[in-house]
Amino acid sequence: MIKEKPFRKEAPTETVRLQKFIADCGLASRRRAEVMITEGRVAVNGIPATRQGIKIDPARDRVTVDGRPVKPQSAPRLTIMLHKPQGYICSMDDPEGRPLVKELHREIKARLFPVGRLDYNTSGLLLCTNDGQLANRLMHPRYKLEKEYLVTVAGRFDGQALAALRAGVELEDGPARPLRAEIMEQSNQRSRIKLVIAEGRNRQVRRMLDALDFKVLYLLRSRLAFLHLKGVKRGKWRYLEPWETRRLFKMAEEGEKG
Numbered sequence: 413m414i415k416e417k418p419f420r421k422e423a424p425t426e427t428v429r430l431q432k433f434i435a436d437c438g439l440a441s442r443r444r445a446e447v448m449i450t451e452g453r454v455a456v457n458g459i460p461a462t463r464q465g466i467k468i469d470p471a472r473d474r475v476t477v478d479g480r481p482v483k484p485q486s487a488p489r490l491t492i493m494l495h496k497p498q499g500y501i502c503s504m505d506d507p508e509g510r511p512l513v514k515e516l517h518r519e520i521k522a523r524l525f526p527v528g529r530l531d532y533n534t535s536g537l538l539l540c541t542n543d544g545q546l547a548n549r550l551m552h553p554r555y556k557l558e559k560e561y562l563v564t565v566a567g568r569f570d571g572q573a574l575a576a577l578r579a580g581v582e583l584e585d586g587p588a589r590p591l592r593a594e595i596m597e598q599s600n601q602r603s604r605i606k607l608v609i610a611e612g613r614n615r616q617v618r619r620m621l622d623a624l625d626f627k628v629l630y631l632l633r634s635r636l637a638f639l640h641l642k643g644v645k646r647g648k649w650r651y652l653e654p655w656e657t658r659r660l661f662k663m664a665e666e667g668e669k670g
């Protein structure tokens with residue numbers, strides 16, 4: 413006699429990687445969540461989870477970061493474009509007590525985190541969001557969104573230097589070449605260059621110019637994909653329009669560049 417299969421007693425659920433869960437809950441980008449895991453700040457059902465790649469069942473497992481429960485995002489997803497001034501740090505806290513980017517949008521109650529980072533001394537366009545999915549997409553190396561920088565360097569940046577920059581330079585972590593580069597102004601004291609890159613390696617623009625023996629005096633990110641800084645004063649911000657967020661999502665999906 414065929415024995416009837418017993419009914420499943422529990423509803424089937426789906427598992428998800430721990431770092432994705434944390435990001436989807438809007439707590440941090442996926443990469444930042446990985447760092448939190450490595451730092452031992454994350455626990456699953458009370459047990460510290462320091463191994464990457466652990467899968468959890470959001471319906472059953474209890475995840476905490478620094479002892480505080482992580483819950484699926486119920487707050488509305490917000491993304492702002494901020495004009496970061498020099499002298500601000502993109503981390504959520506700084507042991508040295510330097511000014512934090514989040515202080516510039518303190519009037520927003522939601523906990524926003526920066527999408528990628530600009531150096532302490534770099535200014536310009538920075539997106540801040542509580543949308544972990546958007547941050548993941550934008551920061552994933554696969555989706556190479558264009559970033560445009562205006563760089564002021566000491567000394568004359570001439571045609572030869574431009575040709576060398578366009579040809580690409582060898583950095584510690586591999587070759588780097590701008591998608592486009594042009595000289596905006598030139599004098600013996602200082603020169604201004606506009607360059608566009610698709611990657612987001614650590615201090616990439618500064619290291620590229622350093623490799624050509626140029627000292628960077630001022631660095632500003634003026635554009636990210638189709639988003640321009642125009643109209644947003646230094647230290648100020650504006651919300652992204654829903655169509656802008658949708659377009660960013662779409663670009664990341666399709667791997668569009670600019």
Ligand code: URA
Nearest residue numbers: 530531534615617618
């Ligand atoms: N390249 C840099 O060198 N610094 C930044 O902040 C961004 C790009």
